[in-house]
Amino acid sequence: MKTIYEHTQSNVLVIPQALFAMKDVAVLCHHRNSAIFYKCLEQDLVNIEFYTNTPCFIFIEHGKEVITNTNNGTLELSAGAAVFLPQGLNLQSDFVKETDALRAYLVFFDDDVLHDYLSKVKGPFVCDERNETFFIPDGDDEFAAFFASIRAEITTPAYLNIKLQELLHLIAWRDKQHIFNALLATRKRIPAKQNLARMLQTLDVLHLSVSDLAHLCGRSLSSFNRDFKESYQMTPKKWLQEKKLSRAKDLLADNELSVTQVAMAMGYDNVSAFIKAFKLKYGVTPKQIKPHK
Structure with missing residues (x-):
């Protein structure tokens, strides 16, 4: 299990999926793609790239964090500040410890949760282009009280x-x-077309879906599948599964994470599906891989 700092030295941090396997992040509540995390960073983190795979709300309890978008727009978050980040953003985070560690809550919302919410509020939802990336709500006391009410x-x-x-x-x-509400209903935008091989080398691909990879590479799903199969002689879905199961085997051999934690870290919502895929690939169950202490 790595810290965020260790993980991001060679990977883009895909949130929330990557957070399940981070030493300095605690999972308070989790179901499917909905989750509430609490992170505590003691080490400086500079030029950390991350990708919001699910809509995210951040509330800073202590410390200060600076977030930068692809247009070099910056947002400085101090204690008591909050921000909502839509799905599908490539961002950069900087934290330099001055007096306090960075302690913050991160909340992620599954599609079903958002659909349930949006069905109860009035539209139409029109998003101002200038506000596509960040939404900063007021109300530090209300948000602090909300997180204090969480019963983990x-x-x-x-x-x-x-x-x-x-x-x-x-x-x-x-x-x-x-x-x-407009930001919640906004679909992911397609970025400029990127070099496929380079993107796959730098991205934390194990925590992305095929559609996520297509989006980040600036391709439609059909053209991404075509280009990928041309380059790698297999479908991206098969390639991703092979990569995930190989990484899962390494994590199990390290004996730091449980089978359930490894399944979640590799993006499996269903532990039984993970066990079945693992046994089909390696002929043994994940539990049989874990060394005995």
């Missing part, structure tokens, strides 16, 4: 869904510019 010992999906609905309504209530 309650792990049912229903409880997590209720808390996420509460948070979404709270953010919208603090939205003076009326852009938050």
Whole structure:
């Protein structure tokens, strides 16, 4: 298991998926792509690239973090500040420790949670192009109180869904510019076309889907599948599965993570599906790979 610093020396940090296997991040609640994390960074992190694979809300409890978008727009978040980041953004984060460690909550919203929320609020949703990347709601006291109310010992999906609905309504209530709901409904934008081989070498590909890779490479799904098969003589879906199972085998051999933790770290929502795929590939179950102490 690595720290965020160690992981990002050679990988783009794909959130939330990569966070499950980070030493300096605690999982408070989790179901499917919805999750609430608490991170505590003691080490300086500069020029850290990350990709929002799921809409994300960040609340800074202590310390200061600077986020930069692809247009070099910057956002400085100090203690009590919050930001909502839509899905599909490539961003850069900088944290330099001055007096406090960086302690922050990160919340991610599954599509089902967002659909449930949007079905209860009024449209139409029109997004101002100038506000596509960041949305900064006021209300540090309200958000601090919300996170203080989280009961991490309650792990049912229903409880997590209720808390996420509460948070979404709270953010919208603090939205003076009326852009938050529009950002939730915004689809991922296609970036400029990128070199396929280079992107696959630098990205944390194990935490991305085929559609995510196509988006980041600036291709439609059909052209990405075609270009990928031409270069690698297999489908991207098959290539990703092979990479994930190989990495899972290494993680299990290290004996630091449980089978469930490895499955989540590799992006499997269903542990049984992970066990089945692993046994089909290696002829043994994940549990049989773990060394005995």
